[in-house]
Amino acid sequence: MEKTRNHIATKILLTLAAAALITFQGFSQSKADADAKQAIFPKGQQGPASNFTGKAFNYGLLESDSTYNTVVGNVFFEPGARSNWHKHPAGQILIITAGEGFHQIKGKPIEKMRKGDVVKCPPDVEHWHGASPDSGLHQMYIIPNTEKGIVEWLQPVNDKEYNAFK
Structure with a gap:
């Protein structure tokens, strides 16, 4: 009798644990879906793994021209x-339109970015930006004076650098 009760209790615990895991996974997917639905613009095309850790999607709004x-x-x-x-070469301006993330200029502390923030990345200064671990991030970028060049990609931001936010 005692063995049967333990067996039933174990089955109940396993069922509850599985239900909690499914709920958590559903919540995580729902959160990612909600982040994507906040977008003003289409998702765009996934950026190359050589320039990003994780998935980042770019949607171009204005191509450079001589004017x-x-x-x-x-x-x-x-x-x-x-x-x-x-x-x-000429700097970059970021306008955060949804979500939360981080930005760092080389040699300075990581800064948190939220919807409504405007961030200036100075010309020819190494920096990175991206989403927080538990929130997506939508950012518009403006790159002026493209006759000077667009971007020079460098090394990945390692996990120690990314997780240094305090």
Whole structure:
């Protein structure tokens, strides 16, 4: 009798654990779906793994021309995704439109970014940006004076660097 009760109790615990795991996975997927639905612009095309850790999607809004010499686009970073270190010859401006993430200029502390923030990345200065571990991030980017160049991609941001936010 005692053996039967233990067996039933074990089955109940395993069933509850499985239900909790399924619920958590569903919550995580729902959170990622909700992050994507906040987007103003289409998701775009996934950026190359050589320039990003995790999944980041770019949607170009304005191509450079001889009149404006400016590139504008939108990037959606899935939770935990981030760019490599990189720099722009004429700098870059980020406008955060949804979610939360991080930005760091080489040699300075990591800064948190939230919806409504505007971040200036100085010309020819190494930096990176991306989503927080548990939230997607939508950012518009503006790269001015494209006649000077667009971007120079550098090394990946390692986990120690990414997790240094305090």
